[in-house]
Amino acid sequence: MKIFRNAKIYTANSECQSATAMVIADGKIKWLGLEGDMPSYEGEIVDLQGKVIIPGIIDAHMHPIMLADVLEQVACLPPQILSIEEMIVALQNYDARQRGWILGWGYDEGKLAEKRAPLKEDLDRASTELPVIVMRTCGHIISVNSKALEIAGITKDTSDPQGGQIDRDQNGEPTGVLRENARNLVLQHLPSPSEDEIVARLVKLSHILASYGVTSITEMMATVSPLDYLSLYRKARSKGLKQRVAVNYVWDDIQKHDLLVEENIDRQAGAYIGGIKLFSDGSVSGRTALVSEPFLNSTETGIAMTTKEELLAASIEARKHGIQLVVHAMGDKAIDLIVDTFYEEEAWLTDAPSVRIEHAAMPSESALKKAAEWGIGFVPQPIFLFCEIESYLQNLGLEKTQTLYGVQTFLQQGIATALSSDAPATSWAEASNPFVTIQAAVTRTAYDGTDLGAAERISVEEALQLYTADAKTMIRMEKVGLLKEGYEANFVVLAEDLREISQDQIMNVKPLATYIEGECVFKQ
Template identity: 30%
Template sequence: MRMTKWIVGFALLITSSLFTVAQALPTLIHNVKGYTFADGELVQFDSLLFEKDTVIAYGSHKDLADTAKVSIAIDGKGATLLPGLTDAHGHVLGLGLNLMRVDLRGIDSLDQTLQTIKDYAKANSELRWIQGRGWNQVLWAKKEFPTKQMLDPIINDRPVWLSRIDGHAGWANSKALELAGITKDTVDPAGGKIIKDANGEPTGVLVDAAMGLVESKIPELNSMERRTALELAFDHMLKLGITSVHDAGVDFETYKLMLEMAKQNQIPVRLYGMLSGSDTYLKTMLELGKVELPFLKFRSVKLYSDGALGSRGAALLAPYSDDPDNKGLLLTTEKKLAADLSLITQYGFQANVHAIGDAANRLVLDAFAKLPEEQSADVLRHRIEHAQVVALDDIPRFAELNIIASMQPTHATSDMNMAGDRLGNERLKGAYAWRKMREHDVLIAAGSDFPVELANPFLGIHAAVTRQSSDNQPEGGWLPGEKLDRAETLKAFTIDAAYSGFWEDEIGSLETGKKADFILIDRDIFSVEPELLDDVNVLQTWVGGKRLH
């Protein structure tokens, strides 16, 4: 405990719960309802002792105060203290850009969506492109994809490009289509689709790989824009109690910037980066080796196997129930996936593969099963990102192969209004199947997939426990047999998420010797009514023994 560094007889009481202290002395936070995991089991405490950036002990106020008579003391005023939360699947740059662009998330009418776009364009007349994200036609009255004809009367002098909520479809105006050279004669690219009307004219909606036809024409971000977006995202996460994040797909320019920022101590959350498997410079980044810095790790690669369920791009074993001629889109072949995994694992990197549909999940499981032992999940902790719709026979294979299921609870509550239509009742048995995963001892790393979903982790905790939307519908929960209990859910957002990023020895719990990453919140998540779990407010966020929010 480095007792020689303590100044005997000096005690300072600080009662404000909103105070940042210099870490020259051990600090004792007491009068809290504390929870952490020890050897995988949930334990409670009322005081936490840490020195500089490291936890010394948790326990009772009396025991720790007797041990550390000269520590700085902070009265937690009865707040609940948890280990800092990890979002095991988000898109950090995308979140920052989303905070900079027009946000269409949750707007439940086409008219209001168009008005929001119009207002944003008027307020940002200097922008060369109008960009945004979040539209969801399922929320609109007719539930139909939008068209360029809806955008053109609002904005016709500048290109418009708006990503769907899931990021797997985009909506363009005529100007953007013109710049991309998209006409009725343009052929669908492999792994993508240009939606066309009855006359064969492009409607303005592009799915998956077809999105690149427009996105390739958008001017590249400059370094300042990229840095600003990252800083906005970091600040946003800290306010929400996220002290660690797994960034699902980092391109080379962002990789270089993150390295620069980390070396200058400018990344305030612990960031586990997945290299973008589609980046031209992937091999260069792999050859540079694993990055293991206090606030930045690069030792994994993000791959894609299929699209998303909402845009009917998820690859299914049988056709969509509401589109009998469509099985979705496989974005990679069996041969290409095998080659990608071979390359990634030769460098000792973890492979994290996006798979939504049951065909995609099976393809990825089969590919992982063929890896030699030294490149297998037993060694490299491979993950399937999302694992949303899995054939029942394939769920036990996650555990058999030691594949981590990186799942996002709010996807279930966001998708429940259309998943049944897409899949039918039988396939729903393996959809968003958290309980079945746990019954087979599959490790779940929880996240949000922001900015597809909101970054607030308590929305995910609420969704996992209740299987309900934020307005607590449907009564009793959607597919309620797949609920997780509160301890399982917190574990998925803390120690299990940390394990999935090779960080369990330093973060994810508040055991002795780990980093002092923790949050104070305004209610006890183990005693509050379940429907109030998404109303939690984060009072303070501490990272490495420093209060950053």
């Protein structure tokens, strides 16, 4: 038993919003309240000397296996990489002996001196003998060299796959830029790491996430082949991954495999299937979001990636097994499709949104109203605006950009909402750091000082709630997200109160310690 005293505790629990002492036993909170009211307990006493405790952070939308992977690739991000020229040098120095491919991630053409994506001719300078793949920050676009195109058999005569696009030059030749489902033409040839390698990466990632105060996570794009994601997370849990994981499988694999058995959807488990994932469109920064008005200075209106019929078919399976339907949608047309599809249907869950819209960048007025009425949840990422501001301004302009990811509007409309990172699919080296997202949501100011729309600011208290108790509801994870008797002892110790420090310094906050189920899993 441990007794934490002399603390300033933010509980995220409306029944007991603040406390000064907490008793932990068997990984759970045994007692919580004012120190003067604490019964007599025997155990190790931890005097926090006025430090702050907040609930463990829950990331409702991220890609941990991808994140663990890219952390071992070339980070094509500022401050290290500011141009395609610097990118080429870094790729040339990448040790490709283990994989046989040269891999990079995180480029954003808005941050590159050349103001464009790297093309095959650029990446050929890194290597003509080895295939090269560089993933754009959004994760929806890749740039590859000529060798990678050759391996994939992509030529002038290759047709665009459904839901994807092969960029071509004026002569019809592939440029090396592959969008949405066209990525898979190359990615399917990438050698797969072994199960043990992925598990080892996840265990390493667990410590990094704990250093940011993240105690529960989600996997938003799970697949079965070449290795089953749920099995990977379960093995990683047995080897040292501390965070519990809600896993969401892509619809294609749900149809092909018998995944939704009782033991896999048990929400008491350390890793469980939480939902079925579909894509309605692409990304704003990559100009593949499905929008009603073309992106600036273009006729582009995005890529449609699903249909009403597919959404309804997936929802039947989700309803049958009592899990969520989780749909990626950024553009207003993509969001309208989802909301209008389900507005005449009945929800099937009572404890959380049956349908979640991931990102929800630019919902229409109609979509906001219908989503609130029906109970559709929104999971936005204000960090996108914070660190990808150049692309957003170029694609949409300032006025439109200032309305995106409108968390204050979502809350005012009564829409169930949770904050998240989408790490690593954004152009920030510490993409999984929740304090960056909290600052972005609270200040609505980009890293370069651009005003992101003061009308959509939320309070620090609201941001914490959306990253803890409300995120717990969004992902339907049991006994986490708030500090309450009987709940798991998942919490973070901070030197200062987030509500009292300068808001433009929130991103610099570093936890002093992080506890998961009463165990200190990180300490400065």
